[in-house]
Amino acid sequence: MTPELRHLRYFVAVAEHLSFTRAAVALRVAQQSLSQQVAVLERALGARLLDRDTRGTRLTELGQLFLPEARAVLARADEAVATVGRAARGEIGRLNLAFLVSTANYMLPPVVRAFRECFPEVELSTEDVSIGQLVTGLRQRRYDAAFTRPPLVDDLATRTLVTEPVCAVLPSGHPLAERAELHLRDLADQPWVLTSPASWPPWHRKYDRDFHRAGFEPDVVARATGVPHLLGLVAAGVGVSRLASSARSLRRTGVVFVPLVGERAETVVVWDPDVQKPVLRNLLDVVTELASTVDLTHSG
Template sequence: MELRHLRYFIAVAEEKNFSYAAQRLHIAQPPLSQQISALEVEIGAKLLDRKKRPLQLTSAGQVFLEEARLVLAQLEHAIVQTQRASRGEIGQLVVGTNSSIANSLLPEMLRTFRDRFPNVKLVLRELTASEQIQELHNRRIDLGFDRLPHSHQQDANLSYLPIVRESLVIALPTTHPLTNQAEIPLEAMADEPFVLPSPEIVPSYTEIINLCQQAGFFPKVVQEATWVITVLSLVAGGVGVALLPSNVQNLQRTGVVYRSIKGVNLSREIVVVWRQEDSSPVLHEFLNVIRELTASPP
C-alpha cells in the first residue's frame, strides 16, 4: 500500500463517482478502478458498494476513509514541522552559562531569540567555563561562553566567536574611605585584605597576582570564594576588597560599591563556543542573534 492509494480512495469516496475522481486525480478511470479493487484485496474488506448510484461507502469504507484522512493529515503536519525545523523555528537549544555572561549579554540574547523563535525550547545550564567545554565534548550542551584561550590552547574541534571584552573593577565596602574616588589606582590597595574569586570568575589567580605585583605589592588574600555572590557578600561584610570583571556592576549588592582601576588594568575577551561540526539550524540562528547584538563578524 502506498500513499497514492489512500489519495485515490479518498477522491473516489468524496466524489462518489470513478469518472469524477479520475478527472480530479488526472488519471484514466480504468487504472483508478483497478487500484481501488487491489486496495480492497490487500485490506481484505469491501470499501465501496458499487451497485448503488452514486457510489456508497461500506461500513468498513467509512472507517478507512477517516483513518486515511488522518494519515495524510499527519504526513502534512510532519512535512510542515520538518520544514520549520530546517529553518531553526522549532527544536531545542541547551546553553551553558556562567556569571560573566549572565550578568552582561545573556538576558538580551535570550529576549531577542525568544521573540523571534518562540517555539524553540531554550534550556539553560549554569556551569563553570571548564565544565562547559567538557559538556560540549560530551554533547550535553550546544554552546557555551568562555574567555578566549591562547591560540595554542584552542581546541580544533570547537569554534570560537569573540563577543565582548571586559576589564576589572574594584569592589569595596560602602564604608571604605576610597569610595569617594571615581577611579582608584591599584597601588592604593597594597595594604588592603583581598577576597579572591575563583579562576572561573576572573582571568586567573596568577594574572591577578601579576597585576598587583606590577603595581608594586603582593595581595594579602584573606579569603577565597567560588561564586560572585559569595565574594560580594564577603566584601559587604568588610572582610576585604575584591577585583572582579566589570560585568559585576550589573549586580546591585547592598553594602558594596564599584570603582574603576586607574592606570594599568587587566582585560579578557569573552567568546561564545560551540562544536565546529554542529550544523543545527537552531544553533546557527542563536549565533546570528549574538552576532547582531555584539556586531561580531561571521
C-alpha cells in the same frame, strides 16, 4: 500486501471527484492506472470501496467509512512531515543552555525572554553552572550553548556578545575609592583578593599576563571560591580586586567599583561547532541580534 499512501491518495481523489476520469486528470495519471491502483487497494483491504458502472462512480458504504480513515492517515503523514520540517528549521525541539553563575544574573533573563518570544515552541532548559561544569557540559553535549567569559578553549566556537569596562573593586572608604578612574598599576601595592586558579586555568593565565604587563605581581592575601564570596571579602576590607563592571549587580553595599582605563571584559556565547542543530542556529541568531540592539549589562 499492505496499502501505501499512494493508494490512499488515489482513493481519496476518486472519492472526492466521484469519477475515475476526473480524479485521474487531477492526479495527472491515466485513468487506467488509477483504476488499477484503486483495485489493488480494494484487494488489499478485501473490500469494495467504490461502486462503478458505466454511468459513474459512487462510494459504497464501506467506502464512505474508509474515506475519513484514509484522509486521517494522509493528514497524519503530512503532519509528521511538517513536524520534522519545523524541527529542521529549529522552530520546535529542545535547547539546553548553561549560564556561568557570574553572568547569569544579567544575561539569562533577556536571553531567555527574547528566545522564547521568537520560538515559543522550543523547550528551553537553563542551568547556572561553574566554568568547569560549563565546559565539560558543552563537550558532553549536555548543553547546546553556554554564556560565559573568555578565554576558553580552541575546540569550542564563541561569539562575543557584550564588552564592558573592567573595574577595580575597593572597599567603601578606601583611599582610591573616590577616583573617577584608575590604572591597574595604581593597585600594585594593595593586598589582593582573587578567585582560585584551579577554577579555570585559562582565566588565571590571562590575569597573570595582565598583572605582568602592569609591572607588578599582586600580593594575594585571600582566595575566594566565587564572585559573591570575593565581593564579601573586599567589603570586609581584606583587600582589593578586579571584576567586570556588571558584577556590580551582585552586591550593593560595602564595595566601590572604579573603572580601569583601557580594560574591557567580554561576555560570549559558546557552543560546540560540531553540533549542527537548527535550534542552536536560531539561538545564536537571536542572541546576536539581541546583543546588537540592547545593552545586556544593564538589562535584566
